[in-house]
Amino acid sequence: MASALLLSACIPASAPPGVAPPPSPSPPASVQPTAQEPVWRAQSVFANADTVQATRYTVQPGDTLSGIARQTGAGVDAIARANALPPPYLIRPGQTLDIPGGRYHEVRRGETGIAIARAYGVDWSRVVTLNQLDEPYILRVGQRIRLPSEAEVSSMTREQRAAAFDLDIDDIVTGGEPALAENEATTPPVRTAERVLPPDAAVRSPANFAGRFGWPMTGPILSRFGVGGTEGLRNNGIDIAAARGTPVLASAEGVVLYAGDEIQVHGGLVLLSHGDGWITAYAHLEDLQVARGQRIERGQMIARASDTGQVDRPQLHFEIRRNRQPVDPALHLPDLG
Template identity: 35%
Template sequence: SNSKSGGQADGVYTVSGGDTLSKIARKYDVSVDALKAANDLNGSNIRIGQSLVIPAAGAEMVDRSTTASVNKATSPKAYTPPVSAGDDSVAAKTKSDIASIAPAGTGIDKFRWPARGQVITGFAKTENGKRNDGIDISLPAGTPVKAAENGVVIYSGDGLKEYGKTVLVRHDDGLVTVYAHAQDLNVTRGDKVVRGQVIASSGMSGVAKTPRLHFEVRKNATPVDPTKYLE
């Protein structure tokens, strides 16, 4: 009978006539060296009736230190503009949902302003030590924020740390518009929106120090100057 110790506890074997170390080792699927080590044997002499400790099968093969640290393949980082401390998940969000097909645009070649107000921080300008990826428009809290063009909502929530409550809309030309620091969000992911539809109300969520709308236009996840796209 082949009573292999299946990798559990060590077994004990009593030597019988005709046994050799290599025979016993083969029988239990262990190496002769492991067998010798387990029994403090120097030579290969064994005698009938001797009890041998059989090390667990394959025990000497496993180097525990290496099995734990399986290399995790590191994926290349998405484009991270110099805005934030490595947490520009907006770029990731703009890329993550390619599957949502945006409805056809209006054919008007410029975006409409999402809200009318004074631009308090321009594109690529620095405020509080951070480069602005869009423009900030000063607005009283609760002002309706409107979609700049027909599109599909690919993100609506408050998971983008500094942005606070944010809506991302993908348009049929592949551009994505970002509406941040909202007080309330009126749309959810997957919603189709039309140009001029109220999608949020402005506020000062996230890191906004004053009530405002932070508006971005992203092309291939990279922020571009929104004023070049606005009518």
């Protein structure tokens, strides 16, 4: 299991194999940690999905796809996919459309994807796949999200039902932002941790990221990316040993997507969005120094290494993800030389 942390630093040519290079100079000792509230809370969502029967609809003069969606109860995107309609979803009178059946939840302001999934006892990643949601994963008020069928839910095992309430990094990346009005813009990043975004504000990701990352801290590499160890578990990042309290620095410039401890296995966790589908994750942290929606510079201290989460020694778990998929940090970090 893996969470992530990463930071920028110069890499000495003499760095020994298997040891992360030293970080950029840490902040002065006088800098005091800033306690942050969790950025995501499971909010109440009323489970009132409509069940739509599969049918066919003949387009009338003046019809729009959104109007047909409201009339039939299906989602605009679901109808467009069923009929291979590319944006901007142009239709013509007399055209026959397939209306896909299923359960649809109408999104209300401030609802998060995670909260919607929990209201119906389903895994959010399954909903993402079912609706083919793409970055930046911002839901819109009035949007109709297709849910797994009642038959699929009733066939779930006890373990699958329990797993639907467990969060992972991908859940937060794709389902942690609150829904906005149809034409409402995301919120620009703030500069300090004291200016916390309101709970119904969606974070705006950076643009034009160059894809350059740096190491987060010095220390022996405890575990590398991929499948390994005696139990054959997969690590979605790398784990770096550290003394408790060691500063953890941002691997690259970005915006804080999450800073909290809702994922038990990772403990204190910070997720940074760098734009263009790039995400970095930093786990097993304490003394989180940043808040959701805050603009972060490369090399800025974001927390301190600790043993929070399901680990038995202080360390930093660091991941790099591109378009939801974990990638080997060794391919994107400077050579240890």
